[in-house]
Amino acid sequence: MLSEKQKLDTLMLLGIELNRIHDLDILLERVLTRARQFVNADAGSIYIRQGDRLIFAQSQNDTLQSKLPVGEKLIYQTFSVAVDPTSIAGYAAATGKLLNIPDVYTLSPDKRYQFSRRFDQASGYVTRSMLTIPLITSKKEILGILQIINAQDHEKRIRPFSQTDEKVMLHFAGMAAVALERAQMTRAMILRMIRMAEMRDPRETGPHVNRVADFSLEIYEHWARRRHIPEKEIDKTRDVLRMAAMLHDVGKVATSDLILKKPTQLSSEEYEVMKQHTIQAPDSFPMFSPITMKRPPSSP
Numbered sequence: 001m002l003s004e005k006q007k008l009d010t011l012m013l014l015g016i017e018l019n020r021i022h023d024l025d026i027l028l029e030r031v032l033t034r035a036r037q038f039v040n041a042d043a044g045s046i047y048i049r050q051g052d053r054l055i056f057a058q059s060q061n062d063t064l065q066s067k068l069p070v071g072e073k074l075i076y077q078t079f080s081v082a083v084d085p086t087s088i089a090g091y092a093a094a095t096g097k098l099l100n101i102p103d104v105y106t107l108s109p110d111k112r113y114q115f116s117r118r119f120d121q122a123s124g125y126v127t128r129s130m131l132t133i134p135l136i137t138s139k140k141e142i143l144g145i146l147q148i149i150n151a152q153d154h155e156k157r158i159r160p161f162s163q164t165d166e167k168v169m170l171h172f173a174g175m176a177a178v179a180l181e182r183a184q185m186t187r188a189m190i191l192r193m194i195r196m197a198e199m200r201d202p203r204e205t206g207p208h209v210n211r212v213a214d215f216s217l218e219i220y221e222h223w224a225r226r227r228h229i230p231e232k233e234i235d236k237t238r239d240v241l242r243m244a245a246m247l248h249d250v251g252k253v254a255t256s257d258l259i260l261k262k263p264t265q266l267s268s269e270e271y272e273v274m275k276q277h278t279i280q281a282p283d284s285f286p287m288f289s290p291i292t293m294k295r296p297p298s299s300p
């Protein structure tokens with residue numbers, strides 16, 4: 001639990017911290033972690049707006065996480081809700097208003113929005129207090145929703161979110177929206193480049209790059225933790241690594257069609273050429289060059 005002084009220090013440096021993160025997923029993860037730390041909340045989620053839907057993009061839950069073996073991550077189903085006043089997140093996105101609900105199970109039935117018990121029923125978790133804040137840019141565009149669940153007191157008892165929590169989170173959400181807008185632009189640029197690679201190899205570049213990015217991060221995190229690399233260094237590298245991994249297929253523009261589009265199995269020589277696409281891409285983006293991925297002197 002952060003002390004009041006730590007909270008103030010973190011809040012003052014938050015803009016700088018969030019603006020250092022380039023990758024959208026890493027940013028969402030950090031926004032949620034920090035938001036929960038400020039109000040000592042057990043769980044939370046972030047939804048990203050895509051047209052008239054809110055896509056469930058990030059979730060954290062300390063209680064459920066503590067029941068898993070060390071190093072294992074919670075698995076969530078991706079789903080979406082409509083931007084309309086029937087759900088809590090939908091209401092906040094449709095109206096731009098913050099919702100502070102002391103207990104979602106005693107929500108008055110005449111409210112337009114109602115709490116969906118599906119997640120609690122499936123996971124065995126009990127949601128009580130909930131603070132839902134829209135992420136609004138300076139141009140009044142709603143990028144998504146930050147939802148913080150089950151604030152805790154010093155004895156880990158669930159408490160309602162206070163008015164101070166609301167104020168801190170509104171300030172926090174403003175800074176998060178600025179960083180989110182920038183990260184979404186970077187992600188859009190990366191996706192355009194991936195589409196360029198897809199024109200060369202339309203078979204499955206999209207899902208493939210996402211898979212490579214997820215695997216790369218998993219491998220790196222295990223590798224780095226075993227070598228006791230400082231968390232700050234790990235965070236920085238994860239950010240660059242995720243984007244670099246997503247861009248690796250751009251190197252396919254330099255691979256011959258004879259190999260790339262060969263319908264039968266590649267020979268071992270052709271396979272060696274094919275593997276080069278992962279090296280061709282970082283060469284085109286010096287910021288993602290392996291040289292920027294620092295290694296401690298003792299590592300292999």
Ligand SMILES: [Fe+2]
Pocket residue numbers: 208248249277
């Ligand atoms: Fe690839």
